[in-house]
Amino acid sequence: MSIRLPAIAAVVIALAAAGCGKASQAVRSTAPATATSTTAAAPLALAPASTHPRMRSRAPTADALPPKPPIVQSPIPFGPRRKAEMVAYAARHYGLHTYRLINPHVIVIHYTVTPDFQSTFNTFAPDVPDSELHELPGTCAHFVIDADGTIHQLVPLGIMCRHTVGLNWTAIGIEHVGYSDAQVLHDHRQMAASLALVRWLRCRYHIGIANVIGHNESLASPYHREHVPALRAQTHDDFDHADMQAYRARLRAGGSC
Numbered sequence: 001m002s003i004r005l006p007a008i009a010a011v012v013i014a015l016a017a018a019g020c021g022k023a024s025q026a027v028r029s030t031a032p033a034t035a036t037s038t039t040a041a042a043p044l045a046l047a048p049a050s051t052h053p054r055m056r057s058r059a060p061t062a063d064a065l066p067p068k069p070p071i072v073q074s075p076i077p078f079g080p081r082r083k084a085e086m087v088a089y090a091a092r093h094y095g096l097h098t099y100r101l102i103n104p105h106v107i108v109i110h111y112t113v114t115p116d117f118q119s120t121f122n123t124f125a126p127d128v129p130d131s132e133l134h135e136l137p138g139t140c141a142h143f144v145i146d147a148d149g150t151i152h153q154l155v156p157l158g159i160m161c162r163h164t165v166g167l168n169w170t171a172i173g174i175e176h177v178g179y180s181d182a183q184v185l186h187d188h189r190q191m192a193a194s195l196a197l198v199r200w201l202r203c204r205y206h207i208g209i210a211n212v213i214g215h216n217e218s219l220a221s222p223y224h225r226e227h228v229p230a231l232r233a234q235t236h237d238d239f240d241h242a243d244m245q246a247y248r249a250r251l252r253a254g255g256s257c
């Protein structure tokens, strides 16, 4: 590994603190609200929750789905204690009493602030309080896409993961190994894998392209909900609106469901 030790320490601390990206407060869109939701009291919205023309017009069938991309199973420990902690988290933050991710409505795109997959796995695997919010269970993401395009699944899709304040109750989290939006957007192998994974997921769960969002767009999601007042304006810097417009354009160009 060519990276210097202090840099590694800084990276580990940054990820432990943030889970991804950097913490920031109340970076809100000035766009007018254009959507409402019966499940969330969102302050602002980027787009209607459901804009895909065929999104809810038919039941999913195996032959209607885009192909599932290759996925390496790299599970982190998520046993009874971590599940119980997730139930308690969901109760505190969302008023829900389950660790289960049911009928997800949102996919959140992140980058890791780590140099490789292994260091990312090592950050998410331990069930320890994060150093930013000091809560349990430990932070995680459902998928991590390495710089070479390898897709790792760390957590089953039926389980909530702590990756985005306000959206963990309904969001699939996808981390990209890297240090910036631009780095990920310019990595052709990583992007190809990301778009294939997101297309498969969103078609499987009938998630419109407007609800494939960057972590930095979390506050504008019509599905954002947060019962802890101090966290209602909390978000991170990774994948802002401009970069997600570019990401969503590529996703749209890749075809409909």
Ligand SMILES: [Zn+2]
Residues within 6 Å of the ligand: 019, 020, 021, 109, 110, 111, 163, 215, 236, 238
């Ligand atoms: Zn993030």
